Amino acid sequence: MSTEPGPPARAAVAIRRRDSGDLAPLTAIVERAHAERGYPAVLPADLVAWLGAARFKASFVAVEGDEVIGQVSIAAAAGDAAEAAWSEALGVGSEQLAAVKRLVVDPSREGRGAGRALLEAAVGAAHAGGRWPVLDVHDRESRAVELYEAAGWRLVARLVVPPGAGIECATLPVRCYAGPPPPRP
Numbered sequence: 001m002s003t004e005p006g007p008p009a010r011a012a013v014a015i016r017r018r019d020s021g022d023l024a025p026l027t028a029i030v031e032r033a034h035a036e037r038g039y040p041a042v043l044p045a046d047l048v049a050w051l052g053a054a055r056f057k058a059s060f061v062a063v064e065g066d067e068v069i070g071q072v073s074i075a076a077a078a079g080d081a082a083e084a085a086w087s088e089a090l091g092v093g094s095e096q097l098a099a100v101k102r103l104v105v106d107p108s109r110e111g112r113g114a115g116r117a118l119l120e121a122a123v124g125a126a127h128a129g130g131r132w133p134v135l136d137v138h139d140r141e142s143r144a145v146e147l148y149e150a151a152g153w154r155l156v157a158r159l160v161v162p163p164g165a166g167i168e169c170a171t172l173p174v175r176c177y178a179g180p181p182p183p184r185p
């Protein structure tokens with residue numbers, strides 16, 4: 001029998017709250033996602049501000065071993081370009097919604113469950129605040145659309161948002177999704 005060692009075991013993906021030390025590796029990840037995945041379509045000049053905006057109520061990172069490989073944030077839905085679309089489709093005020101934003105995984109680390117685990121963390125945080133998680137995604141982000149639909153998210157509206165209206169990559173049609181509603185108190 002061969003005694004050749006196999007490939008090194010891969011560390012499992014873990015999720016934890018983001019801290020300020022994570023922003024430097026995350027900006028590099030967003031630069032790679034922009035170059036390789038076209039997300040975001042327009043690379044913001046200040047990526048730390050784009051990731052760390054005060055409107056984000058909570059942010060989580062996916063880590064493999066000690067290495068940060070992706071992130072997600074949640075924000076109030078009020079003021080978002082998709083606010084009315086989500087609210088009308090679900091029949092609830094936007095104060096009852098939490099918007100999932102800035103979901104991104106290092107392109108070299110895709111396909112090992114980080115995106116799904118980050119989405120679950122965002123859903124958990126929305127539910128912990130009694131809110132219904134929602135998000136918007138461009139039609140062309142096919143990996144993300146596949147992830148949301150595989151996770152049971154529901155397409156509730158479509159929008160065409162004019163450039164500059166606050167949705168990332170704002171020149172293409174946008175799909176609005178709803179996640180699982182919060183458990184009844």
Ligand SMILES: CC(C)(COP(=O)(O)OP(=O)(O)OC[C@H]1O[C@@H](n2cnc3c(N)ncnc32)[C@H](O)[C@@H]1OP(=O)(O)O)[C@@H](O)C(=O)NCCC(=O)NCCS
Binds near residue numbers: 106113150
């Ligand atoms: C979308 C994204 C976050 C997915 O991250 P990921 O870590 O690869 O996701 P996962 O490994 O958890 O895979 C989740 C699902 O994505 C889909 N997926 C994964 N790998 C895929 C591949 N190679 N091809 C197509 N779909 C794939 C599958 O539906 C998968 O479901 P499964 O877990 O049942 O297999 C990542 O591709 C990304 O950062 N894309 C660019 C940024 C972006 O579009 N963000 C969304 C903005 S709204």
